Amino acid sequence: MLINTLILFLREALPVFIITTLLLVCGVERKMNRQSIVIGLVLGLLFSVLFLSMADGLAVNFDGAGLELLMSSGYFVIYFLLVSLALIKCMQAKRSVIWIFCIVAVLLITESLHGMKFLIYITGYWSIYGAAPALLIGSFLSVGICMSLSVLVYFSLSYCDRNLHRLTSTYILILFASGQLIHATNLLMQVDYFPSSRAIWDTNFLLDESSEMGQLFTAFFAYDATPSFHQLLVYLIALCIPIIVISFYCHSSRLKKTTTE
């Protein structure tokens, strides 16, 4: 049970830690960034408990597709909020209220979605004799692993932003955001609300999706070894549009600068 708790916690908590780290790096020069992150995380925790209490009832709505529909809507909203943050960051717009709102909303939704799933496990197995210590130790160990990884990602991205390209973390943020749509489409396919076709390729021989590295890639970029054509299409559109907009904006602002000089 200890190992299982560790794996389950890592799977659910890692995306929350990754997004928190990305937001910390992207908004490093913004006022109220850290405060909004803390507010978002606290609200997310409260909402995941609320979500847990409603999950059973939600699951039976829409012919049993209620939870999937709600969660996939959450992933879509996360995508749009993260892309908005990336655009605000790249345009260096001083829109503090929108920035704070996006950060709080992203963390609230992400933590609610993932926290609810882990709480279902914890609350479901807590009463089993002898399970509580394993659940607690597994959770604490996982927090340690997630924090170590977050520190590593934070310093790597800060270094890349300073020395490689100032928008490295922003591009990673967009990559992470696009991955949310893969999670959303997987959920919709599961309840037959999204067209599903045969997998267009299988990269399990290169990187096994169930391996530790595979799961890390899934948390970061929603790695899917067997995507369908429609999923790939959604992913590419979601990834390319903000990157094109940002590249175009950067190019035109550079042109403006050179003409004024």
Place this chain on the structure above:
Amino acid sequence: MRGYLLVLGMFLVVIAAADERLEFTFEIKNHLFYPSELVVPAGQKIKLHIVNHDDTPEEFDSFDLNREKVIFPNGSAIIYVGPLSAGVYEFFGEYNPNSATGRVIVKVVRENYVN
């Protein structure tokens, strides 16, 4: 008006077609899947009905099928999988991965598939 009715009619036909999908049932008892092996036809979308008889929740999870669904205590859930190519697709209960395991065997069937 006729156009709307035609679209509505087509939509209802699509829904009716979706309901005619092959359906298979799994049961979870004492953290085990019954049956633990299921043979299904290749190239078809199928409906899996999972019933949890335990007092604890379970999550049907499969990396091969790309599916993840929580089934609440004494509850049930429906998921759709496929169309799948011939092969073996492993699945497990995420909360009890050592005991709750199983696999879906997908076989090419020429005609008149009988379960």
